[in-house]
Amino acid sequence: xxxxxLLPxLLPxLLLASLATPALALPATYTPDPSHTxxxxxxxxxxxxxxxxxxxxxxxxxxxxxxxQQGVIDIMIDAASISTGFPKxxxxxxxxxxxxVARFPTLxxxxxxxxxxxxxxxxxxxxxxxxxxxxxxxxxxxQFYCAPHPMMKKDMCGAEASxxxxxxxxxxxxxxxxxxxxxxxxxQIEALKD
Numbered sequence: 001x002x003x004x005x006l007l008p009x010l011l012p013x014l015l016l017a018s019l020a021t022p023a024l025a026l027p028a029t030y031t032p033d034p035s036h037t038x039x040x041x042x043x044x045x046x047x048x049x050x051x052x053x054x055x056x057x058x059x060x061x062x063x064x065x066x067x068x069q070q071g072v073i074d075i076m077i078d079a080a081s082i083s084t085g086f087p088k089x090x091x092x093x094x095x096x097x098x099x100x101v102a103r104f105p106t107l108x109x110x111x112x113x114x115x116x117x118x119x120x121x122x123x124x125x126x127x128x129x130x131x132x133x134x135x136x137x138x139x140x141x142x143q144f145y146c147a148p149h150p151m152m153k154k155d156m157c158g159a160e161a162s163x164x165x166x167x168x169x170x171x172x173x174x175x176x177x178x179x180x181x182x183x184x185x186x187x188q189i190e191a192l193k194d
Contacts, residue, residue, distance in 0.1 A: 027068075028155070029193070030156075030191035030192060031060075031192055032075075032189055032190070033192055037188065038054050038187070039055045039185060039186070040187070041054070043184075051084070053084035055079070055107075056078075056081040057077070059076055062157070064114075064157070070114065073110070073111040076107070077107040077109075078105065079099045079101040080094055080105065099131070099172075100131060108129040109127070109128050109129075109139070111124040112127070113125045123139060123141055124141065125138050128163075131170050131171050135165070137163050137165060139161045141159050142159070142160045142162075144158070145159070156192050158189060159188075162186045162187070166181045167181055167183050
């Protein structure tokens with residue numbers, strides 16, 4: 001039997017195989033979904049507790065190519081969208097002593113390289129710009145998952161990412177050491193394929 005005679009019988013199997021291909025098989029660009037994407041922070045308070053807050057607005061682009069193990073993360077956080085659940089504290093954090101949002105309205109993270117295991121990104125090396133100061137920061141990526149969104153009918157990727165910084169390295173020194181220097185940052189992100 002000719003090889004070509006088997007082709008019609010193989011076509012359905014090939015089609016099914018192509019549908020099962022992971023979302024990262026081809027290079028793609030994703031935009032964060034603002035209703036499911038937030039950046040959180042944690043900081044020690046006078047040795048009594050860990051205080052937490054979040055930024056309610058962030059945007060950017062994520063480009064992923066799992067097959068070639070390359071990608072770029074480009075995220076901008078609206079500093080004025082800070083929320084700790086206490087309006088008076090939020091106003092203080094927006095002021096000159098902390099985030100100085102009038103002068104520095106955004107925090108920016110830009111990756112330079114991504115590390116992959118197979119087609120899955122597990123970390124990003126890049127820079128964070130805060131208060132006009134740019135420093136290297138490594139993001140650890142976990143809970144990474146890509147699949148067609150069941151309601152939007154578009155490809156979506158989601159992840160948890162985390163990093164640790166010292167706020168003093170960016171010139172944010174107010175009320176140290178009572179308010180801690182070590183800041184843990186966590187980002188939950190869901191991003192739709194463009």
